[in-house]
Amino acid sequence: xxxxxxxxxxxxxxxxxxxxxxxxxxxxxxxxxxxxxxxxxxxxxxxxxxxxxxxxxxxxxxxxxxxxxxxxxxxxxxxxxxxxxxxxxxxxxxxxxxxxxxxxxxxxxxxxxxxxxxxxxxxxxxxxxxxxxxxxxxxxxxxxxxxxxxxxxxxxxxxxxxxxxxxxxxxxxxxxxxxxxxxxxxxxxxxxxxxxxxxxxxxxxxxxxxxxxxxxxxxxxxxxxxxxxxxxxxxxxxxxxxxxxxxxxxxxxxxxxxxxxxxxxxxxxxxxxxxxxxxxxxxxxxxxxxxxxxxxxxxxxxxxxxxxxxxxxxxxxxxxxxxxxxxxxxxxxxxxxxxxxxxxxxxxxxxxxxxxxxxxxxxxxxxxxxxxxxxxxxxxxxxxxxxxxxxxxxxxxxxxxxxxxxxxxxxxxxxxxxxxxxxxxxxxxxxxxxxxxxxxxxxx
Amino acid sequence: xxxxxxxxxxxxxxxxxxxxxxxxxxxxxxxxxxxxxxxxxxxxxxxxxxxxxxxxxxxxxxxxxxxxxxxxxxxxxxxxxxxxxxxxxxxxxxxxxxxxxxxxxxxxxxxxxxxxxxxxxxxxxxxxxxxxxxxxxxxxxxxxxxxxxxxxxxxxxxxxxxxxxxxxxxxxxxxxxxxxxxxxxxxxxxxxxxxxxxxxxxxxxxxxxxxxxxxxxxxxxxxxxxxxxxxxxxxxxxxxxxxxxxxxxxxxxxxxxxxxxxxxxxxxxxxxxxxxxxxxxxxxxxxxxxxxxxxxxxxxxxxxxxxxxxxxxxxxxxxxxxxxxxxxxxxxxxxxxxxxxxxxxxxxxxxxxxxxxxxxxxxxxxxxxxxxxxxxxxxxxxxxxxxxxxxxxxxxxxxxxxxxxxxxxxxxxxxxxxxxxxxxxxxxxxxxxxxxxxxxxxxxxxxxxxxxxxxxxxxxxxxxxxxxxxxxxxxxxxxxxxxxxxxxxxxxxxxxxxxxxxxxxxxxxxxxxxxxxxxxxxxxxxxxx
Numbered sequence: 001x002x003x004x005x006x007x008x009x010x011x012x013x014x015x016x017x018x019x020x021x022x023x024x025x026x027x028x029x030x031x032x033x034x035x036x037x038x039x040x041x042x043x044x045x046x047x048x049x050x051x052x053x054x055x056x057x058x059x060x061x062x063x064x065x066x067x068x069x070x071x072x073x074x075x076x077x078x079x080x081x082x083x084x085x086x087x088x089x090x091x092x093x094x095x096x097x098x099x100x101x102x103x104x105x106x107x108x109x110x111x112x113x114x115x116x117x118x119x120x121x122x123x124x125x126x127x128x129x130x131x132x133x134x135x136x137x138x139x140x141x142x143x144x145x146x147x148x149x150x151x152x153x154x155x156x157x158x159x160x161x162x163x164x165x166x167x168x169x170x171x172x173x174x175x176x177x178x179x180x181x182x183x184x185x186x187x188x189x190x191x192x193x194x195x196x197x198x199x200x201x202x203x204x205x206x207x208x209x210x211x212x213x214x215x216x217x218x219x220x221x222x223x224x225x226x227x228x229x230x231x232x233x234x235x236x237x238x239x240x241x242x243x244x245x246x247x248x249x250x251x252x253x254x255x256x257x258x259x260x261x262x263x264x265x266x267x268x269x270x271x272x273x274x275x276x277x278x279x280x281x282x283x284x285x286x287x288x289x290x291x292x293x294x295x296x297x298x299x300x301x302x303x304x305x306x307x308x309x310x311x312x313x314x315x316x317x318x319x320x321x322x323x324x325x326x327x328x329x330x331x332x333x334x335x336x337x338x339x340x341x342x343x344x345x346x347x348x349x350x351x352x353x354x355x356x357x358x359x360x361x362x363x364x365x366x367x368x369x370x371x372x373x374x375x376x377x378x379x380x381x382x383x384x385x386x387x388x389x390x391x392x393x394x395x396x397x398x399x400x401x402x403x404x405x406x407x408x409x410x411x412x413x414x415x416x417x418x419x420x421x422x423x424x425x426x427x428x429x430x431x432x433x434x435x436x437x438x439x440x441x442x443x444x
Numbered sequence: 445x446x447x448x449x450x451x452x453x454x455x456x457x458x459x460x461x462x463x464x465x466x467x468x469x470x471x472x473x474x475x476x477x478x479x480x481x482x483x484x485x486x487x488x489x490x491x492x493x494x495x496x497x498x499x500x501x502x503x504x505x506x507x508x509x510x511x512x513x514x515x516x517x518x519x520x521x522x523x524x525x526x527x528x529x530x531x532x533x534x535x536x537x538x539x540x541x542x543x544x545x546x547x548x549x550x551x552x553x554x555x556x557x558x559x560x561x562x563x564x565x566x567x568x569x570x571x572x573x574x575x576x577x578x579x580x581x582x583x584x585x586x587x588x589x590x591x592x593x594x595x596x597x598x599x600x601x602x603x604x605x606x607x608x609x610x611x612x613x614x615x616x617x618x619x620x621x622x623x624x625x626x627x628x629x630x631x632x633x634x635x636x637x638x639x640x641x642x643x644x645x646x647x648x649x650x651x652x653x654x655x656x657x658x659x660x661x662x663x664x665x666x667x668x669x670x671x672x673x674x675x676x677x678x679x680x681x682x683x684x685x686x687x688x689x690x691x692x693x694x695x696x697x698x699x700x701x702x703x704x705x706x707x708x709x710x711x712x713x714x715x716x717x718x719x720x721x722x723x724x725x726x727x728x729x730x731x732x733x734x735x736x737x738x739x740x741x742x743x744x745x746x747x748x749x750x751x752x753x754x755x756x757x758x759x760x761x762x763x764x765x766x767x768x769x770x771x772x773x774x775x776x777x778x779x780x781x782x783x784x785x786x787x788x789x790x791x792x793x794x795x796x797x798x799x800x801x802x803x804x805x806x807x808x809x810x811x812x813x814x815x816x817x818x819x820x821x822x823x824x825x826x827x828x829x830x831x832x833x834x835x836x837x838x839x840x841x842x843x844x845x846x847x848x849x850x851x852x853x854x855x856x857x858x859x860x861x862x863x864x865x866x867x868x869x870x871x872x873x874x875x876x877x878x879x880x881x882x883x884x885x886x887x888x889x890x891x892x893x894x895x896x897x898x899x900x901x902x903x904x905x906x907x908x909x910x911x912x913x914x915x916x917x918x919x920x921x922x923x924x925x926x927x928x929x930x931x932x933x934x935x936x937x938x939x940x941x942x943x944x945x946x947x948x949x950x951x952x953x954x955x956x957x958x959x960x961x962x963x964x965x966x967x968x969x970x971x972x973x
Contacts, residue, residue, distance in 0.1 A: 265860055266871050269860040269869070269871060270862065270869050270871055271869070273864070273869070276860075277860040278856065278858045279859075279860060280858045290856060290857070290858075291856055291858075292856075
């Protein structure tokens with residue numbers, strides 16, 4: 001599979017990094033050759049310096065035989081033009097990064113697919129969507145949908161008073177008995193563990209669950225959390241992400257947004273209804289206290305600076321805010337910020353990359369989670385498979401991998417030890433990178 | 445010749461050229477009552493219209509065609525043109541009244557007086573040029589105060605001319621000139637358009653916008669005509685059919701222009717029929733709605749505007765609440781036989797600035813008069829319509845500003861206190877600018893009303909009170925046209941001139957006239973302090 005990526009920005013680099021592990025043939029196009037040199041060194045992929053909207057550059061990149069063209073520069077018109085030209089020059093599938101929400105909402109007006117763009121992706125709006133989900137279940141660190149309304153994947157941090165602390169998973173098994181949720185991974189000290197029955201849960205562990213819709217509540221109970229309700233939100237930073245969050249959520253929550261730049265602040269104030277805007281520095285403690293940060297249920301920090309975001313979140317935590325969300329683009333800071341107590345992290349490029357992966361790879365690797373180095377894979381059980389009609393606890397399943405849910409006849413099921421697989425089941429497997437190949441072999 | 449003089453001369457040339465254009469149109473417009481006079485065999489009136497029309501046309505042609513100008517127009521020029529233009533129109537528009545009053549023999553004029561009545565034809569009041577000027581100004585500014593004591597006695601031709609002057613004045617002379625005389629350059633057209641109307645651009649070019657405005661205006665008027673004609677025929681079948689048509693045309697024009705001239709001696713009360721009064725609610729209301737609003741509903745098919753448009757909704761709500769309140773006040777005072785019938789009609793007539801009268805307002809109690817002045821005549825209808833007053837949108841803006849000001853004390857210091865008004869969101873700076881402009885205007889407006897009320901108080905007859913003086917002053921400035929009787933051919937000439945100035949000010953929203961005075965007395969140099 002030949003992939004061309006236009007734009008060596010954060011999203012482009014991250015996509016290249018992910019795809020490079022899976023596929024051989026990646027070409028990265030960007031105008032800045034210094035940037036490309038860095039990427040070439042780091043990832044060992046082919047790069048071309050030039051404008052992605054030029055015929056010559058695209059042809060040079062081998063557009064004729066490209067299976068996939070991803071245009072993710074920060075300039076929207078460039079992305080659209082690149083995809084239009086690329087499609088005409090032979091690319092089989094094209095994805096363009098956009099900023100203008102109208103294109104996403106009113107897809108039919110232009111019929112972009114007919115013009116030559118197969119998929120649109122807007123990192124900021126995906127990040128805003130994650131924030132929206134996260135506010136719906138605020139005690140969870142992250143939630144995403146695995147399958148329809150049946151299966152969710154979610155993370156919960158274990159705190160002091162949880163009944164499961166210092167007990168092994170097997171010991172707390174009676175709490176699991178209603179088969180509406182299961183533990184699939186534990187993140188401890190920056191290391192990802194795939195749990196076995198004798199793993200003891202410690203204070204500060206971040207547990208990842210797969211749960212049914214009903215199981216969501218149970219997960220919260222299991223981890224010893226009380227459900228909270230979010231009403232008042234403080235957003236720090238009027239970045240594009242902040243703007244989308246305000247636009248999306250303004251009607252449903254009481255929102256106050258703090259922005260440093262007066263011009264930006266005025267522009268947003270003029271255009272976004274139902275949101276109160278404050279001009280000031282979100283990293284200024286006096287200002288945050290003046291704006292009564294402690295009265296907010298949630299603080300969302302989405303300035304362009306990850307350190308500021310983490311700091312504001314910690315400050316908010318300190319003032320008793322129940323839910324803090326920080327945008328952290330620097331992935332090196334994930335582990336620390338989670339450990340220090342930021343509830344939820346969002347990351348535009350990961351959101352965008354996950355979205356792109358889901359679109360193009362349909363099943364192979366479903367998603368990447370924040371902070372944990374594990375993957376979800378998807379397999380279909382063959383008719384004559386040796387593993388059917390047998391409880392899964394009797395399998396000789398690879399280590400560091402766990403079966404974490406099944407789709408059968410269009411419905412999702414949680415797979416505890418007694419579950420038996422049937423032909424044509426679709427199985428989700430959660431595994432560490434080193435077991436990925438073993439798992440694939442197991443299902444063959 | 446030095447440079448300053450050259451520019452001044454250029455400016456004058458440009459102003460006169462534009463006024464010439466207006467006069468040409470006035471000349472053409474006089475051809476219509478000429479035809480009406482001929483239909484009714486009023487040959488003296490026809491002659492009067494012919495001569496006045498030709499005079500206007502040739503003066504206009506002289507100014508418009510012979511003056512070549514290269515001066516770049518500025519905003520103040522447009523405002524001066526508007527002020528001077530309307531004054532010239534009113535002066536020249538008085539010609540038919542004077543000429544016809546002088547050339548019509550007494551016995552011919554006496555034939556206009558209905559056979560049942562016994563009075564002298566009111567036509568002869570117009571031998572006094574001031575009365576003719578007053579009538580003309582009252583017509584073109586859509587006021588409706590009148591010097592013809594007994595309307596029917598001036599002849600059909602002049603009656604029609606009065607209604608027509610209101611109708612043309614309603615949508616605006618300058619807008620008409622822009623629509624007809626296409627040679628105006630883009631910039632001057634844009635500037636001029638802004639002086640007379642809401643300045644809302646409906647089409648990409650101003651010429652097209654002006655044409656659209658006139659099309660809508662004509663359309664709504666035709667609708668009113670059919671509505672009134674059919675309605676009158678159904679309610680009063682025994683009426684003479686040609687009379688119905690003549691009255692309906694006139695009332696459709698003066699209703700749409702919210703002018704208020706009537707073809708009857710005692711306005712709409714002349715029908716002496718309650719259903720006929722109810723029938724006339726709609727034309728008044730239609731006239732008070734903004735023309736851009738019609739445009740959005742009928743051309744752009746934005747039907748949700750009907751209940752979403754702030755001005756339209758506020759006018760309808762004010763009509764309902766205000767008329768009930770006024771009726772209640774009148775019934776408390778216990779003076780009138782039918783307080784609700786009079787209260788509702790008079791409130792709508794006052795708010796929409798129409799000025800059709802069914803009640804003897806002189807007899808009202810003081811609270812009711814003050815209420816109708818402050819709660820209806822000063823407020824007026826929608827900006828972008830033909831009404832006078834400060835316009836309902838400005839009143840709403842001031843109230844919104846007050847709430848915003850109070851509310852802002854509850855925000856933290858660094859908050860951006862955005863305010864939403866009429867579907868638009870304003871930043872504090874923008875809102876303060878809007879508020880300052882609006883408050884200044886409303887302040888000047890009320891100041892002028894009060895000054896004129898005092899002038900009235902010292903010059904009016906002994907039968908009237910200070911509330912009557914306030915009422916008459918507000919009606920002139922708001923171009924409403926209701927009268928409690930002070931306006932009369934026998935009134936003091938100074939008072940008459942005061943009202944003429946007030947009507948002129950009211951139609952142009954004051955500022956252009958002040959700029960004209962500033963230019964005359966202080967020149968065009970900016971005052972540096």
